Amino acid sequence: MTNINSESFDTAGSSLANSLDTIVAIATAPGRGGVGIVRLSGNNLDAFIAGLLGEGQSLAPRVATYSGFLDASGEAIDEGVALYFVAPHSFTGETVLELQGHGGAVVLDQLVQRCIELGARLARPGEFSERAFLNDKMDLAQAEAIADLIDASSFQAARSAVKSMQGEFSLLVNGLVETMIQLRIYVEAAIDFPEEEIDFLADERLHGNLHALKTDLRDILHRAEQGSLLRDGMTLVLAGKPNAGKSSLLNALAGSDAAIVTSIAGTTRDVLREKITLNGLPLNIVDTAGLRETNDEIEQEGVRRAWVEIEKADLILFVVDITETDEPDLSTIWPEFFTRYPDTRQPVVLVLNKIDRCDQQPGAINGRDNTFALSVKEQLGFAELTEYLQQAAGYEGQSEGVFSARRRHLDALIKALELVSTGIRQLEGAGAGELLAEDLRQAQNHLSEITGQFSSDDLLGRIFSSFCIGK
Ligand SMILES: Nc1nc2c(ncn2[C@@H]2O[C@H](COP(=O)(O)OP(=O)(O)OP(=O)(O)O)[C@@H](O)[C@H]2O)c(=O)[nH]1
Ligand SMILES: [Mg+2]
Known part of the structure; x- marks a missing residue:
């Protein structure tokens, strides 16, 4: 029997693995604003703190420090508040420095240029979120929900995105995955003991649990469809x-x-x-x-x-x-x-x-x-x-119980639902435990794609490159 619990689904992070690069971007929207934020993330930001805030400046984590933001000659580009988050207690899971200055295009560009001079490189779109995902600060569905919250075009869409961002959708998906693992353990154990297989597979509880899984999948798919409509219309x-x-x-x-x-x-x-x-x-x-x-x-x-x-x-x-x-x-x-x-x-x-x-x-x-x-x-x-x-x-007009979801989430849920339905038919029609076990395995993989436990670099690249720069 395969060891289901220790199967590795984690293909994420091979070529996208954390690099040593320090990345920088303007985190606030372009244009004029009262405040403009430049954000840096990397492994060690000491040189940036010294270069930007002055030699000898020390920052306490998560404390606002008022300071000048300096150019190479020590002259102030701007002044404002510096916030320092030490790894792993930050959005990205790396060490992060945020400079909150004035929201003007020229002054923010100068700050970014200064950071590049000190060794940072410009962040790609979504790279902060990508690092947060790779450092296990959030799963893929949560990271996508951040982008959906920023892009939300209605109150209801924003509400549902917040729910996904806080992990409501992922929690339900993980619950389904856990149920599938338990069912697979049971079915595969039955297959491993052929003399008892018939009894095991005929157990009413197994059938009950499979049908309950199907009902739960349907319910979550329905809620996800509402969320997807709120997002895409x-x-x-x-x-x-x-x-x-x-x-x-x-x-x-x-x-x-x-x-x-x-x-x-x-x-x-x-x-x-x-x-x-x-x-x-x-x-x-x-x-x-x-x-x-x-x-x-x-x-x-x-x-x-x-x-x-x-x-x-x-x-x-x-x-x-x-x-x-x-x-x-x-x-x-x-x-x-x-x-x-x-x-x-x-x-x-x-x-x-x-x-x-x-x-x-x-x-x-x-x-x-x-x-x-x-x-x-x-x-x-x-x-x-x-x-x-x-x-x-097919819009029901309520945000209660609805979480934001994307087309790819719906596809994964639909595939999982189809596989579970086929698996149930295999079991009930032909008593085929092996086929049921295989269908459950594949269904589990589809669900794990939603949270990114099972995903390719290609998928991650596509998702994060559609985010805005600085997020
Ligand atoms: N009485 C009446 N006239 C209408 C109504 N709706 C539109 N019109 C008039 O019908 C004319 C054409 O309206 P448009 O909205 O330009 O029609 P259209 O289908 O876009 O036309 P094209 O752009 O030429 O294809 C205008 O004079 C409108 O004022 C209506 O409900 N009642
Ligand atoms: Mg017209």
């Missing part, structure tokens, strides 16, 4: 014939005059994008040129680009002027879409606009799938549309 493309009111709808949803609206058909030629949030759900709304045959070269290009956006959409709103059609069916109103994509296509909602010009009631139309009546001009039917969009995204 969805892309909504407004398409339709010229003059249907697409740009008017974009402006109404965005609450701004982003797009030009006129009564001339063919007003919009470029693709326009607006980001909004609906009860915390981020939406990328894309307005496109009206679809029609035309000899105008600019408009032709606009129509071509519209189709490119339609293809990439998560959801399409096909906007129609209600006074110009009696057709109830999208496939008769928009046949091009159905001929272009006969097999796979994204969901489309038919939006009948301009009901202020007829006697149609606003909202979903009874008996017709995915059809909305509204008036952008009179703001009728918007509450219903908003609710529908959230539903279509």
Whole structure:
């Protein structure tokens, strides 16, 4: 039997192993600010303290020390507060020096240049977080949550990122991994004692525990999906014939005059994008040129680009002027879409606009799938549309129990769930303990990718390089 508990999943850190380099970066946002922070991390920062704060300056750990920040000739570049964290009690787990000076681009650049002069090198994006991960200050899901918190576009997204950053998601994943280890130990022990295997594998507790594991996986996947939606949202493309009111709808949803609206058909030629949030759900709304045959070269290009956006959409709103059609069916109103994509296509909602010009009631139309009546001009039917969009995204609109998650986390959870389901079928159908054990092993590896216990340098490189510099 393999020794499950001592299996090594740790492939992280081989080529990314802690180097002796001292890294430096501006940690605050570019531009003007009351305070600007330069951060250094390395194994020994004595030379930097002497060079920047003056010979003989000694810093007590985690105590704010007011000092001048000096250039090579001893002249002050700035003055401010120095904070010193001695390894391993710092964000990166290394020794860290933070210089909190004034938030001006020139003065912060000078400080960074001075640090480079003293032997530091510029940090790569995410390198501080990467070092924190490699020094076991946090796991991968927590490190990703920091980036997600910084990028959060709504209150709910920020809340869920904090939960992941504090380890709520990792704790659940580690719990699942622990359950899998226990189940594998049991199943592999049964396989090692063939004369008792049948009894062991038929034990009701084993079946109960496997089904409980599957239920837990499903529950965590569901919560992670909500978190992933809060982070990534969805892309909504407004398409339709010229003059249907697409740009008017974009402006109404965005609450701004982003797009030009006129009564001339063919007003919009470029693709326009607006980001909004609906009860915390981020939406990328894309307005496109009206679809029609035309000899105008600019408009032709606009129509071509519209189709490119339609293809990439998560959801399409096909906007129609209600006074110009009696057709109830999208496939008769928009046949091009159905001929272009006969097999796979994204969901489309038919939006009948301009009901202020007829006697149609606003909202979903009874008996017709995915059809909305509204008036952008009179703001009728918007509450219903908003609710529908959230539903279509699968968004439940609450941050309770939701933690931030990324696509790669969802993929890992989905794969683990599939493997556990297959494993259960192997056991219950064929009494195949070996196959179940193998499925559990693979499922465990997928889950361990989430927290980075089992990960490649390549994955780590991709994750951390998308962080901002100085984090
Ligand atoms: N009565 C009425 N007019 C509307 C409504 N929504 C838009 N319009 C008018 O319809 C005309 C076209 O609106 P746009 O938003 O420019 O239409 P579009 O679909 O973006 O048109 P293109 O950019 O040409 O493809 C404008 O004169 C709008 O004021 C509505 O709900 N009711
Ligand atoms: Mg337009």
